[in-house]
Amino acid sequence: MNRPQRVVDEYDLVVIGAGAAGLGAARAGVGMGARTLLVSDGQPGGDCTFTGCVPSRTLVEAARAGVPYAVAAQRVRDVIAAIAATEDADVLRAEGIDVILERARFRSRDRIDVGGRTITARRVVIATGSSPAVPRIPGLRETGFLTNETIFDLPELPRALAIVGGGAIGCELAQAFSRLCSQVTLIERADRLLPDQDPLASAIIAEVLTREGVDVRVSAGLKTVLPGPHLELDDGTTVTATHILVAIGRRPPAADLAVGAAGVETDPRGYVRTDKHLATTARGIYAAGDVTGRTQLTHAAYQMGRIAVGNALGRWPATYREDVIPQVVFTDPEVAQVGILATEAPAGARIAELPMIGLDRALTARATDGFVKLVAGRRRLLGNLGGGRILGATIVAERAGELIHEPTLAMATGMFTGRLAATSHAYPTWSMAVQLAAAQFFMTIDGRTTRTVSAGVRPPRPGR
Structure with a gap:
């Protein structure tokens, strides 16, 4: 049952975005006694719960267990539903957080338009996440492709899956879908998989994936996509697949918050500029999570959200330390x-x-x-x-x-x-x-x- 929304236009803290960073920030704000509003144009939980960590790890575990794809896909849906139920709008309201599921847009540094209302905020945390990056490859958009936002909705197992990008997501899903009996080709432009990891780690994962039947192509970028689809690579080879998954990284969110109206600067890539305390270039406005362009991991985002609020509302600023944030690629x-x-x-x-x-x-x-x-x-x-x-x-x-x-x-x-x-x-x-x-x-x-x-x-x- 929905609890009635308080009609209050002035808040101590407004958090924009309800992914891991936003949830961490909002809960920290309430914990510090601040009147807190969480604004999101999507359901709380964000990428991690619905299209990222939760479905990916569930599919990886199901594939490891050797279950059929239909069973694995149902497990993904069940786990998403179970976790989403612990962080939906009603749960957050019961915790003392006001929630508005609308798009936000800055009018000035301390005024935000939300669903026809103008909200006044003493402090703001921007936590709008990121979205999948898609390369400008001739024929790719016309042919159609999948990202982490759509791959988990497939009603049937792809017969032949071409994955563009040999980073963490690409390697995890290559192994998972191969174990689920898809014919998988993994394409990476760099000279090795997991190019940001230790070279020996890259070599081991490439060997394991090849041993399990994944067709690993390194030093091969996607050049063009022809109907079929047929993927032409810049090393002169061709890959034929029934589905294409693009997993080349992330980009800033597409939603326009009009941050310029608040005096918030972005870098050339479009990420919000922050200092070591996660403060933006506008007084009283902080940013956390993927939108900062820093460590793009769920646990990092959650920690950034809490640090940002602590710095926004507290007296003694804390520093976000990227060097002690662990990262894991959930291959086997x-x-x-x-x-x-x-x-x-x-x-x-x-x-x-x-x-x-x-x-x-x-x-x-x-x-x-x-x-x-x-x-x-x-x-x-x-x-x-x-x-x-x-x-x-x-x-x-x-x-x-x-x-x-x-x-x-x-x-x-x-x-x-x-x-x-x-x-x-x-x-x-x-x-x-x-x-x-x-x-x-x-x-x-x-x-x-x-x-x-x-x-x-x-x-x-x-x-x-």
Whole structure:
């Protein structure tokens, strides 16, 4: 039953957008005692709930379980409905948040038009997210294509699916649809899949996908699309498919908020400019989530939303730290990363690597594709005492998305690297991989102390 909407035109906080960033911001505002209005031109939950993380992970898990496509598609719908029910407008109103499901448009810095009303706001958080980027390829729009906003609505399994973009979304859905028995071709313009990840991680995922039957094409950009559809690539090859999925990244939202009227500047790409406190160029207006062009991840957006509101309403500004936001590619094995890559390690940094073949838990699961790689650097004044500090971690493993949080905690708290090695871990578990990798910074092999152990050195196991 809908609760009556309060007729109040003046708010302490107005949040525009109801995805992860908007929900985080609105809930933080109410928690700080602010009269809060959440405005959205779509249902609360945004991309993550309806077209992003939730349906994608559900489909990945269903494909891994080996169920038919019809069952997988129903699971996607069921999970979306279950999660959406926990964050719909009535739930938010019950939490003390006013909700208007209309489009917003700035009239000035502190006045916003919403559904025929003019709202006055002391503070504003812009959290309007992003939308799928679509390349200007001849014939693509005429032929038709799918994005993450439409792929999960397909009534039947694509017989032959061409995926343009070998990033996280492309790799996840390539593996999922291949396991659901689609014929999948994965096309990436760069010279490797997951081009923003560790090169070894890219190689492992490419090998796994190829082994499972995905036709992986790298160093191949989409040149044109002909009826069929037939995709002509710039390497001279052709791909024939029944469906095309475009997964090349994100772009700023298309909705026009008239941010210029509020004095909010955008960068050349169209993202809202923010400083380290997530403040925009207009006094009292902050931005959070994808619309900032920063880390485009659900958990990052939620954290940004809370930080933005804390800074807007509080006295002591907090800084958004992108370096301690973990990211996970939900392939099998998963790829997780936080901080810098080993390829970005500064002079004097040390790198330890443990291949999954050296972890007993991976052997028991017969899941030895992958590795743990830790980058450690010197601490100010203390140098490498206690192993220094963690600067970054990359993990490729069956449970990499769970394992990455231990190095993330070490980075966020400035923990000595040695504490990861010294903390007892249950045997045999996946998390022991982090402990064993960290221990390499302190190991003695053949009578000498080694700071960085090569992948060929097998660390000692605990006694059974």
